[in-house]
Amino acid sequence: MPDDHQHVVPQLLLRNFATGSRRNRQIWVFDKQTGKEFRTAVRNVATEGGFYDFVIGGRLHSLDPAMTRLESAVAADISAMVQDRAIPGDPEARVRLATFLSVQKLRTDAQRQQYFHLGELLRKTLENREGPQAASLIPKISKERSYSEAISMIPDLVKSALPQILRKSWILYGTTHQYPFYVSDNPVTLYNSVNENELMGGEGLAVPGIEICLPLSDTLCLGLLCPSIEAWLRNSLSRMEEARTPHAERHIDNLRSMVKALDGEAVHMFDPQNVMHQNSLQVINAERQVFSRTQDFSLARGIIDAEPTARTGPRLTISEPGKWR
Numbered sequence: 001m002p003d004d005h006q007h008v009v010p011q012l013l014l015r016n017f018a019t020g021s022r023r024n025r026q027i028w029v030f031d032k033q034t035g036k037e038f039r040t041a042v043r044n045v046a047t048e049g050g051f052y053d054f055v056i057g058g059r060l061h062s063l064d065p066a067m068t069r070l071e072s073a074v075a076a077d078i079s080a081m082v083q084d085r086a087i088p089g090d091p092e093a094r095v096r097l098a099t100f101l102s103v104q105k106l107r108t109d110a111q112r113q114q115y116f117h118l119g120e121l122l123r124k125t126l127e128n129r130e131g132p133q134a135a136s137l138i139p140k141i142s143k144e145r146s147y148s149e150a151i152s153m154i155p156d157l158v159k160s161a162l163p164q165i166l167r168k169s170w171i172l173y174g175t176t177h178q179y180p181f182y183v184s185d186n187p188v189t190l191y192n193s194v195n196e197n198e199l200m201g202g203e204g205l206a207v208p209g210i211e212i213c214l215p216l217s218d219t220l221c222l223g224l225l226c227p228s229i230e231a232w233l234r235n236s237l238s239r240m241e242e243a244r245t246p247h248a249e250r251h252i253d254n255l256r257s258m259v260k261a262l263d264g265e266a267v268h269m270f271d272p273q274n275v276m277h278q279n280s281l282q283v284i285n286a287e288r289q290v291f292s293r294t295q296d297f298s299l300a301r302g303i304i305d306a307e308p309t310a311r312t313g314p315r316l317t318i319s320e321p322g323k324w325r
Contacts, residue, residue: 006064008108009046009185010071016082016217017183017293018042030290030297032283032304032311037297045289046185048109054148063154067107074100082217085267087170098165101188101214101222102158110186110287110313115150116143117315164205168212168224171258174267175275180218180293182279182300184286186313189213191281194229213278218293220267221278233258287313 007014018025025042052063074096077088081097088094105111123138141149175181194209203210212224237255240248261268270278276299283290283300290300303310 005043005047005049006051006067007047008051009104009183009187010067011042012071012075012078013187013216014042014046014183014291016078016220017181017215017291019293028292028295028297030292030300031288032286032290032300033288035301035304037295039295045291051109052107052151054152056148056152061152063107063151066155067103070100070103078216081172081222082220085172085174085220087172087222087264089264094166094170095162097222098162099158101212101224102161102165103154104214105161105188106154106157108186108287110285112147112150113287113313114316116146119146121316161205165212165224167227169227169230169262171223171225171261172267173213173221173223173261173274173278174269175219175221177219177293179270179272179275181215181221181275182282183215183291184282185289185291186285186287187214187282189278189281189285213281215278215282225262230262233262284310285314 014027015025018027020026026039027042027045028037028039029045030037050062052067054061054063077093077097078100081087088097119138119141123140126138189212190203190205191211191213192203192207192209193211205212208226208228210226211229213221215221233255237252237259240252240255257266257268260266279299280303283303290297
């Protein structure tokens with residue numbers, strides 16, 4: 001039987017951002033919608049009763065048992081990465097981790113809300129552009145049915161996402177306890193600073209230049225880079241080492257650190273600005289809640305104050321006719 005207490009972000013991950021005894025790990029929470037911040041037990045956050053339950057043909061199904069099996073299979077891999085600060089070389093471990101990341105990207109309330117919002121957006125856009133009759137081409141469905149469809153599609157979507165994840169260049173980023181990483185209720189972030197696709201945007205798993213991140217603890221983050229970024233880093237390091245100009249020394253040190261991390265020889269340590277960037281992605285990506293080991297949510301508050309639409313998770317948009325976004 002499925003468990004009524006179903007986490008959209010597993011406790012095995014959230015505990016790495018918490019403090020306190022092993023039996024009562026406490027984590028700080030910032031609620032984007034209410035602006036409140038509070039401390040609570042890990043078991044109380046990122047959870048919803050019956051979240052992974054859905055109905056097909058009048059019968060109740062649930063992905064919760066499969067989620068539990070996946071978490072049990074990958075728990076030791078994540079624990080080892082956090083403890084050893086190294087990516088496992090075992091190919092099977094990498095497949096487990098890639099599966100976990102793919103599932104985590106799809107299993108959240110943010111994903112569910114995006115799916116429902118897309119249907120509503122398409123109907124509204126057709127109605128505005130072509131009239132009410134055109135909108136009827138997309139049947140209006142209830143939130144409950146939309147949520148069920150979003151959850152039921154996870155296994156097939158994971159099969160499509162997994163090869164893309166495994167092709168990426170894996171790297172570990174680090175920080176200090178003084179500047180800890182946030183995590184959120186939608187923790188897998190996608191960012192692309194080099195290739196904004198005019199038609200599909202720049203944040204697809206297969207879009208060249210994509211950077212995928214999943215914080216593993218308050219001081220460690222898993223990054224998966226488009227191989228083109230790794231090639232650029234290696235080529236840039238080679239060229240700069242050959243030129244060896246005095247002003248390039250700091251850039252050489254940074255590139256060398258990145259390449260060593262890509263080779264699995266070290267963790268690439270972020271400076272405070274890089275940590276702020278990663279944390280801002282967590283805030284923007286979160287559907288509602290941001291989590292931290294400490295009570296410092298000044299960055300999150302600043303983002304919400306500057307951009308009120310960030311009080312919810314990201315939503316898809318449709319460009320005006322004749323324009324690309």
